[in-house]
Amino acid sequence: MSSDLRKNSQDKLANLDREYHFYSLPKAAARLGNIDRLPKSLKVLLENLLRNLDGETVTEADLQAIVDWQKNGHAEREIAYRPARVLMQDFTGVPAVVDLAAMRQAVERLGGDVNQVNPLSPVDLVIDHSVTVDAFGDQEAFAENVKLEMARNHERYLFLRWGQKAFNRFRVVPPGTGICHQVNLEYLGQTVWHEQQNGQEVAYPDTLVGTDSHTTMINGLGVLGWGVGGIEAEAAMLGQPVSMLIPDVVGFKLTGKLGEGITATDLVLTVTQMLRQHGVVGKFVEFYGDGLADLPLADRATIANMSPEFGATCGFFPVDEVTLSYMKLSGRSDEQIALVQAYSEAQGLWRSPGDEPIFTSTLALDMALVESSLAGPKRPQDRVALGQVPQAFNAATELDLGGSSSRHQESVEFNYQGHQHQLTTGAVVIAAITSCTNTSNPSVLMAAGLLAKNAAAKGLQSKPWVKTSLAPGSKVVTEYLNAAGLMPELEKLGFNLVGYGCTTCIGNSGPLPAPIEAAIKQGDLTVGAVLSGNRNFEGRIHPLIKTNWLASPPLVVAYALAGNMRVDLTHDALGEDREGNPVYLRDIWPSANEIAKAVEQVKTAMFHKEYAEVFNGDKNWQSIQVAGTPTYAWQQDSTYIRHPPFFSDMKAEPDALVDIKDARILAILADSVTTDHISPAGNIKTDSPAGRYLSEHGVTPDDFNSYGSRRGNHEVMMRGTFANIRIRNEMVPGVEGGVTRHIPSQERLAIYDAAMRYQREGVPLAVIAGKEYGSGSSRDWAAKGPRLLGVRVVIAESFERIHRSNLIGMGILPLEFPAGTTRKTLGLQGDETLSVSGLQSLQPGQQVAVHITYADGKKQVIQARCRIDTGTELTYFENGGILHYVIRKML
Incomplete structure (x- = not known):
């Protein structure tokens, strides 16, 4: 019967130059039931099935379940979705290719054909x-940063060139081209x-999964796609x-339209705050309404990009004019x-005025009600109206755990390039027009350029302590x-090109x-970064910057001029013109007409x-020569x-699941712990376990690079x-950073060092956490x-x-506390032991x-909910992980 439904649904598109x-x-x-009001994102899933x-x-029951979903906007059914690409x-691709290379060796060791480990989809x-922004603020910055990037990452790029040759249907866009x-x-x-x-x-619909959580940006183009962990992406590649x-x-x-002076960034920060409050984790979000007719595609992509920040799987915009x-x-x-128009119309995927699908x-x-906004100081969903930023900054001083230390000062004098300056609390030390969120959007970039032009015309300059990029x-x-003639205007304020x-x-x-x-350290100053990005998590942007603020590109420029988060840009002057008159943000903000005129400079010929x-790269990339061997020479x-x-002692058949007995707690963590907390991407500290490992292997601190660039080395990543x-481990109150108590010795150790001691003692480990554990990036090293x-x-x-799915993909059991029960109600201190029973069934x-x-010997039993949600996920868990399952399937 199923094959009948598939066969009988075949059709051809009419009136195109070729037959599809x-x-x-x-x-x-006609057989399953009316789908006219099914959300368009679910129609894409329905076609896939x-x-x-x-x-x-x-x-056929899977398809029927999607059609019947319309009855109450919900369905408890597992489906198997096959993305096109x-x-x-x-950062996520290198470890994925490392895994594929290791899988080939495991398949070879277990007697299989290594060529089975090959992508089946593009x-x-x-x-x-x-x-990295090493050089900035001058014409040489781009060339200097590219040179450093190629030198630091030569070994990684050599490896990717090998992967390009070794694997089918695998293309690499070289460095210096753009953001994925x-x-x-x-x-x-x-x-x-x-x-x-x-x-x-x-x-068929273009669909994809990506190893970056902001893959959802493509939802703006009517493409269903979202971020997964690298391990899930590898499994999808392998069929x-x-x-x-x-x-x-x-x-x-x-509905409505954005007002004068309001940007797509202001809109997205408002949408993010609303959806986070509504609660959309694990859900699709689909945008509809007649306001879409006036929402440019770049604005749609800016909103879709932030889906991980509001917690949704995707933020889908249907296809239209x-x-x-x-x-x-x-x-x-x-x-x-x-083809896009004909197909979308034939399948009911085209957005028509007045569409009102059924939703959960x-x-x-x-x-029209959106106001100028930033988000900060540490979460993308924490929107702050522009005029409220100084109060929000002052309220954020609880972040500054060293605020009461003897070193803490309000300002520090420093000498920079031959001039004396005061660096004060609230100083903006980074102003970066960066990241995929906004740099795809001509209207906000042109607005930044025009604002820079107007500021320079009045004689304003970025403050000397601001690192601009x-x-x-x-x-x-x-x-x-x-x-549009705006690049030289941005450069006048130090916003030179630093890299793509x-x-x-x-x-x-x-x-x-x-x-x-030195001044920040001397005064233990709480300073700020303003960036046009999508992530401002703690410790992510720069180790010395405790407050980070997301803003539109023109506001990034404005804060570089103001130089301090305590300046109220709605009332206070940004600086003085050449005659000594105060200049306010409203004086230099470009009009909607000026921005629209500049956007007309964007031409098809440029694309x-x-x-x-796009796949050729520069001479540096082309000069990297590699051998075309099927397995990698480590x-x-x-x-x-x-x-x-991961696969070194793997057997052809998995061992049976066993209960967890007398596990020790490695860390007790609060709410909103991100994958950045679990596996940072940035700076490697010299005195950290990872820094010590690199030093022992002859790497100088200048060449440590970042955790993100070291993801092909498990020795660095497990230490990181x-x-x-x-990060704050509640087992060690009042202390920031990756430390814990080893039990029963009570010795305070780096988390890595404690974990290695527990391994030698044969003790399994548990992690306890609050709400929204693992928010943020699709970072499989946070599970690996x-x-x-x-x-x-x-x-x-x-x-x-x-x-959650990454943990399962690595064979770690995710359990959820019963409602009303938390680490606090249980009084967990970290010196308890935990046993989990019933895993055999x-x-x-x-x-x-x-x-x-x-x-003290007291015992308690709680019933936690297993967050292995589907039968397929259980199969992965029983195999010790998703890639172990895929290898066994190949064998």
């Missing part, structure tokens, strides 16, 4: 996370994919479907645009800033000038020019790429686990690291979606007994 076959949702609906209907991994960036890896999400939006994304299948050209529950879909209705206009502008072919729940926003998401950005990559937002902000770092040779002395131990300088430290179970009040979502034995 497709699996028709209207034809399937219909096209892959095989009676085994996908059954995979997108990676280098994979694009964009190198965008490695460039912007390259995806401007070039890779097709909205409708097509390929030859059994002699026919079959069209394993993504196991998921049919999601709830929250509808977000947009705005989509087609952007595809035309960005250089997609007329044939592709015609809804929110609405009149965009411009890191666009693609080369197209510098093309259009130059065409994530830079400051991923923690690659580079060092501050030495006198400024054609910059993407014509270098024993490498500090970047090491053969990981829970090593964020701002704990696994290598010996963590068997994480018990939290709630989990973020990607991290484990089922998805079941209650699991956790036996707690307190230090």
Whole structure:
């Protein structure tokens, strides 16, 4: 019967230059039931199931469950979703390719064919996370940073060049090209994919998973995609479907238009705050309403990019005229645009005025009510109205645990480039136009350029203690800033090009000038960074900066001029003009007409020019020569790429699950612990376990690079686990950083050192946490690291979606406290032992007994909920991880 439904739904698109076959949702609906009001994001899932209907991994009952979802906006059913392609960036891509290389060796050791370890779907890896802002503020900055990047990362790039040769359907976009999400939006994304299948050209929705949580940016183009951990992405590449529950879909209705002087960044920070408060973790968000007709695609992409910040799986915008206009502008072919329109209309995926799908729940926003905003000081969802920033900064001093120390001062005098200055509390020491969020959006970048032009005309300058940088998401950005005559204006204020990559937002902000770092340390000053990014988590941007603020590019420029977070930009002057008159933000803010006129400089020819040779790279990249061997020749002395131990003692059959007995607690953590806390991406401290390891292996601190760049070396990454300088382990009150108490000795140790001692003692480990454990980046090392430290179970009040599935993918059990029970109600101090029973008969979502034995011998049992949500996830867990399962399947 299933094959009948698939066969009978086949159809052809009419009136196109070539013949495209497709699996028709209207034809399937004739049997399954009306789908006119099904959310368009679920229609994409429905088509995916219909096209892959095989009676085994996908059954007709799966499709029926999506159709029946409309009855109450919910369905408790696991489905197998097969995305069309995979997108990676280098921080997550390098460890993924390391895993594939290790899988090949495991398959070879166990007697299989290494060529089975090969992508079955297209994979694009964009190198965008490695460039660091070492040089800034002059014309040489870009060339200098590229030179340093190539020198520091030569070994990693050599490895990626090997992967490019060794694996099929695997393309690498070289460094210095752009950010993966912007390259995806401007070039890779097709909205409708097509390929030859059994002699026919079959069209279907462009879908993907990416190893970066901001993969969701492509949702702005009507493409369903989201971030997963690298281990899940590897499984998807190797033909394993993504196991998921049919999601709830929250509808977000947009009406009206943004007011004068209000940017897409202000809109996205408002949307993020609203959706975080509504609660959308693990859910789809779909935008609808007639306000979409006036929302440019770049603004849609800016909102979709922030889906991880509001906690949703994705933030989907349906296809409409705005989509087609952007595809035309960005250089997609007329044939592709015609296909997108014809396919979307035929499948009911086209957005029409007045569309009101059925949703699980809804929110609405009149965009005319949005006000100028920032978010901070440490979470993207904490929106602050522009005029309230000084109060928010002052209220954030509880972050500054050293605030009462004897070193704490309000200001410190320092000498920089021959001049004396005062660095005060609240000083802005970084102002960065950075990251994928905003650098894909011409309107906010042109606004920044125009504001810089107006400021320079009045004689304003960035304050000398501000490290300024411009890191666009693609080369197209510098093309259009130059065409509008605005690049020289930004450069007058120190916003010179520093690289095409994530830079400051991923923690690659580079060092501050030495006198400024010294002044911050001397006075224990609480200072700020303002960036046009999407992440401002503690300890991420720079180790000395305790408050970090997300803002639109023009506000980044404004704060560079003001120089302090305590300046109220709605009332206080930014500085004085040449005649000594005060200059206010309102005096230099460009009008909507000026911005619109500048945006007209963005031309299709710019996209054609910059993407014509997108995979070629510069002479540095082309000069990297590698051998074309099927297995990688691991270098024993490498500090970047090491053969990981995940499969070294793996057997052809998995061992049976065993209960966890007398586990010790490694860390007790509060709410909103991010994957940055668990596995930082930025700076490696000299006196940390990872710093000591690198020093012992002959690496000088100048060449430590970052945790993100070292993700191909498990020795660095396991030492970096829970090593964020701002993490707070409640077992060691009043202390920041990755330390714990070893029990029963009560010795205070680095978490890594304690974990290694527990391993020698044969003691399993547990981590206890509050709500939203593992929010933030799709960072599989946040699961790989704990696994290598010996963590068997994480018990939290709630989990973020990607991290929960990553834990399972590494064979770690995620358990949720029962409602009303927390680490505090249980009085956990860290010297208890925990045992988890009943694992031999484990089922998805079941209650699991956790036996707690307190230090005084008192015992208590709680029933925790197993957050292995699907049968497929349970299979992965039983195999010790998803990649172990895939290897065994190949064998």
